[in-house]
Structure formats: C-alpha cells, structure tokens
Amino acid sequence: MKFLFKLAIFPIFVSLIFSVNSHAAGELKEPLHPYWSFEGPLGTFERASLQRGYQVYTEVCAGCHSMDYLSYRNLVEDGGPEFSEAQAKAMAAQFEVKDGPNEDGEMFLRPAILSDKFVSPWENEQQGRAANGGAYPPDLSVMVKARPGGADYLYSLLLGYEEPPSDMKLDDGVYYNIYAKGQKIAMPQLLYDGAVEYTDGTVSTPEQMAYDVTSFLTWAAEPKLEARKRIGFKVIAYLLILSFLLYFTNKQIWRESR
Numbered sequence: 001m002k003f004l005f006k007l008a009i010f011p012i013f014v015s016l017i018f019s020v021n022s023h024a025a026g027e028l029k030e031p032l033h034p035y036w037s038f039e040g041p042l043g044t045f046e047r048a049s050l051q052r053g054y055q056v057y058t059e060v061c062a063g064c065h066s067m068d069y070l071s072y073r074n075l076v077e078d079g080g081p082e083f084s085e086a087q088a089k090a091m092a093a094q095f096e097v098k099d100g101p102n103e104d105g106e107m108f109l110r111p112a113i114l115s116d117k118f119v120s121p122w123e124n125e126q127q128g129r130a131a132n133g134g135a136y137p138p139d140l141s142v143m144v145k146a147r148p149g150g151a152d153y154l155y156s157l158l159l160g161y162e163e164p165p166s167d168m169k170l171d172d173g174v175y176y177n178i179y180a181k182g183q184k185i186a187m188p189q190l191l192y193d194g195a196v197e198y199t200d201g202t203v204s205t206p207e208q209m210a211y212d213v214t215s216f217l218t219w220a221a222e223p224k225l226e227a228r229k230r231i232g233f234k235v236i237a238y239l240l241i242l243s244f245l246l247y248f249t250n251k252q253i254w255r256e257s258r
C-alpha cells in the first residue's frame, strides 16, 4: 500500500521540480492574458477577428515573417477565417510567385493562386538576416505552439515595448521589450494606433491588432482546434450518457439478488 502511494505521488514531485526549473530558466515576465474566444473546452475562433488578423499579418508582419505551412486555400476552409473563395483568390493574386521554367527555360513571376503556399518575403534565410541586422524573423506558421505562454506571450510581446531603463545600453537594431527574453528583441515596435485600417471598420488600437493577429496565428498553428473541441465534447457527452445507462443497468441486474 505504501509503495502504491509513493508510486502515485512520484509524478507530482517530478512535475513540480520541472515547473520550478522552467520558471527559473525562462526569466520571462508573466504575460498578459486577454480573454480569448478560443479558450475553454467549448471555445471557438471569432471569424471576424481571424479575418482582421489576416489583414494585420499581411499588412504588417508579412514584410518580415514568412508563414510557410499555410496555403491561400486554407483561408477558405471551415474553422478558419472562412473568407469566400472569390475573396481568397483576390488576396492570393496580390502576391507573386516564381514559376517555371517556361519553353525558353526561364523562370517567370505569376500571381499566386489558391493552391500556392503563402509567399515568403525572403528568397532565403541569409537575405532575411541581412535585412534585419543579422536576426532572422522566424516563420510564424506554428509560432504560437513553439513558445511557452503561446497566444498570451505573443500578444504581450507585440505590446511590450517601453522606454529602456536609463542604465541599459541597446545596440542598433535592438529594442527594449518587457516580455522578451532578457528584455531585448531585434524586432521593432510595429503596432501603433491605426497601423492598419480595418476593412470592417473596427478601430485599430494596438491591443485590437495584437489580439486579432494572435488569434489568426493561433488558428494557423492549430487549424483543427474547433473540430478537436467539438469531438472532445461529443466524446464526453457520450461517456456521461453511457455511464448513466450502465449504472442503472447494473442496478437492475442486481436488484433481485440483494
């Protein structure tokens, strides 16, 4: 019995040790936590927010960050921003992709179509680094999953720019951000009031833009989130009903023999 007890509490100890450690090593400031429409067991994405988020991504972030895992057709699919096919086609056509070779053996540029991947701002990593003082703007496709704190961290990071303390020296191209590791980041502040003009008329405060683009990036990192939650809900409901039936079946079966 004692052994079983030890066996049961061992994992708790291990997880405690690890959680303490990861806090110490990260030295990150606790991120802000806005209310996300997609949190909780029944959470879903807010369509309008995803659509605005796409606008923020293309107009602000796409100048530096690729999203290699996304195709323009994903913008039409269920559970995402759900743009109409015509809208998504027009959005894709704003970008050019290199195609070819043609009959003359030459590569050529053509407007992107739905089956194309999101066009990267850089030909290669070196070009991206050269344009950003040596720091490579990482691909944002699965960034929400790749950072501890996920959506909260990204949201906070986008809003975390402040005046550096007077005793801190910052190199050129390095900015002070209270949520960044070591409070320094090679990405400038981008979300100023009105940085984008939302097509749906929403007022574009920095908080609104950070919220929308983070929702969009969360969907990109987990496009099946809504389907997963729906299935989870059905499974739990099914199990509840089943337990209920089994309980009464059991009672019925043993009723006589008491």
Ligand code: HEC
Pocket: 056, 057, 060, 061, 062, 063, 064, 065, 132, 135, 136, 137, 138, 143, 147, 154, 157, 158, 184, 185, 186, 187, 188, 190, 191, 213
């Ligand atoms: C002018 C170019 C530029 C633009 C525009 C830009 N970024 Fe960045 N971003 C960078 C660079 C450079 C880095 C790498 C920073 C570093 O390593 O210190 C970065 C890093 C990041 C990171 C990773 C931070 C981490 O924890 O490592 C995220 C997330 C991010 N950017 C999100 C965004 C979003 C969202 C937008 C649009 C609102 C955006 N960026 C616009 C240049 C840019």
